Amino acid sequence: MSAMLSAEELRKALRLYLVMGSPNCGGGDPYEVLEAAIDGGITMFQLREKGPGALQGPELLALGARLRRLCAQRGIPFIVNDDERLALELEADGLHIGQEDAPAAAVRERLPKMIVGVSAHDLGEAQSALAEGADYLGVGPQYATRTKLDAREVQGPAVLARMRAGGIHLPLVGIGGIDATNAGAVIRAGADGVAVVSAIASARSPREAAAALRALLLL
Numbered sequence: 054m055s056a057m058l059s060a061e062e063l064r065k066a067l068r069l070y071l072v073m074g075s076p077n078c079g080g081g082d083p084y085e086v087l088e089a090a091i092d093g094g095i096t097m098f099q100l101r102e103k104g105p106g107a108l109q110g111p112e113l114l115a116l117g118a119r120l121r122r123l124c125a126q127r128g129i130p131f132i133v134n135d136d137e138r139l140a141l142e143l144e145a146d147g148l149h150i151g152q153e154d155a156p157a158a159a160v161r162e163r164l165p166k167m168i169v170g171v172s173a174h175d176l177g178e179a180q181s182a183l184a185e186g187a188d189y190l191g192v193g194p195q196y197a198t199r200t201k202l203d204a205r206e207v208q209g210p211a212v213l214a215r216m217r218a219g220g221i222h223l224p225l226v227g228i229g230g231i232d233a234t235n236a237g238a239v240i241r242a243g244a245d246g247v248a249v250v251s252a253i254a255s256a257r258s259p260r261e262a263a264a265a266l267r268a269l270l271l272l
């Protein structure tokens with residue numbers, strides 16, 4: 054899956070988006086977590102190797118290559134967080150960037166064939182990201198999260214509704230503190246999907262956690 058997905062395919066792929074790296078797996082093997090999550094029914098994956106104990110250099114590249122291969126084998130779009138060079142080295146399907154990372158327009162220009170995802174926190178940021186050529190937006194934090202230490206103030210699903218009312222038709226995925234108890238509210242507010250870290254990666258059974266979310270999202 055190296056060619057970019059159509060907007061409709063991307064909307065579907067975003068439905069249950071697992072975001073994680075080795076620090077999120079509670080000491081377990083990220084490969085096994087990802088494999089179980091795919092068995093449970095995730096529809097897209099982002100390698101986000103951040104936080105205490107995050108791998109770097111050749112170790113990160115080796116892990117990325119294994120996860121990338123698994124995604125390719127299972128038909129799951131593989132996105133890299135923040136690290137443009139790693140995304141190129143791994144021949145990722147896309148790159149996800151935050152407001153603090155490289156400007157979206159420059160990334161879009163350098164990576165014309167990749168899916169470009171951008172984190173947006175309000176209508177203004179969503180409009181800018183749209184103008185700069187983003188393919189989808191990650192919108193959060195929807196709820197309180199302990200996974201991202203520098204997360205902004207909790208926004209609630211209303212931010213998604215404000216973006217839709219403001220004319221943003223891009224694929225949107227909610228992120229931050231999402232689990233089976235609140236995923237429905239995120240979708241009802243206008244998201245095409247939910248992005249989760251701990252609800253799957255830190256679950257006792259990532260496969261069952263993914264399957265429960267998938268059932269709830271009517272996939």
Ligand code: 3NM
Binds near residue numbers: 072197200
């Ligand atoms: N981005 P969990 S919140 C990676 O608000 C990330 O943009 C966020 O982790 C944002 O599902 C977040 O464990 C962490 O709450 C989400």
